[in-house]
Amino acid sequence: MKNTIAIVDDHILIAQALKGIISKFENFEVIFECENGKELIHKIKALKTVPNIVMLDISMPEMNGFETALWLKESYPEIKIMVLSMQNDEQSVIKMIRNGAKSYLLKNTHPRDLEMALNxxxxxxxxxxxxxxxIIYSNMNGTTSSSISKLTEREKEFLKYTITEMSYKEIAELMCCSPRTVESYRDNLFEKLELKTRVGLAVYALKNGFS
Structure with a gap:
């Protein structure tokens, strides 16, 4: 079964071109396109269809990408948000990640790189x-590999699981401990590594070979 995608972009020609490109990908299909966040909300509710991935532009009328990402994060956290924008400034990247984006690409990305990124x-x-x-690394408040020495073995084990899609409850089951204990690992890592989100923990884990 293919992964379903909704494209949210107010440039109709770009949305149609993207749909045509994605139609050639083996594992993906576009189920609908929208011109802004409000239209996306309407289609999800009206069609009662939740896509696996939302490919999201930032600059749009009525409801922009920042607002749309935050709504998706709060309403459908299982949806993976991929930003596809011309904006590559630090503020936009960090804000979109904080609002729930799991990927961030530019519109000049080659089709083969887009397919790889989706996979x-x-x-x-x-x-x-x-x-x-x-950009993400530069916003990690100077966190470096030397901070590894501060971590306990259980915290290191937990770090490996931050890269996965598992919930904290599922991680707790795998680590044979309570969800509250896992939350304490997370909070300790936030403090020790000066991070604020699971994305930050995952990036740190990848950067330091915990994958």
């Missing part, structure tokens, strides 16, 4: 190209 998004739960990763 990585499905497999790993997120994907950021090198240029976006550098």
């Amino acid at each position: 990585k998004l499905v497999q790993d739960g997120f994907f950021y190209p090198d240029w976006a990763s550098k």
Whole structure:
């Protein structure tokens, strides 16, 4: 079964071109396109169809990408958000990630790289190209590999699971402990590594070989 995609972009020609490109991908299909966040909300509710992935532009009328991502994060956290935008500034990247985006690509991305990114998004739960990763790293408050020495073995074990799509409850079951204990690992890592989100923990884990 193919992974379903909704394209949200107010440029109709771009949306149609994207649909045509994705139609050639083996594992993906576009189920509908929308011109802004409000239309996306309407279609999800009217069609009672929740896509696996929302491919989201930022600059749109009525309800922009920032607002749409936040709504998706709060209403349908299981949907994977992939930003596809011309905006590559640090503020936009960080804000979209904080609002729930799991991938961030530019509109000049080659089709083969888009397909690879979509596959990585499905497999790993997120994907950021090198240029976006550098922005994320620079916002990790100086966190470096030397901080590994501060971590306990259980915290290191927990870090490996932050890269997966497992919920904290599922991680707790795998680690044979309570969800509250897992939350304490998370909070300790936030403090020790000066991070604030699971995405930050996952990026740190990948950067330091915990995958």
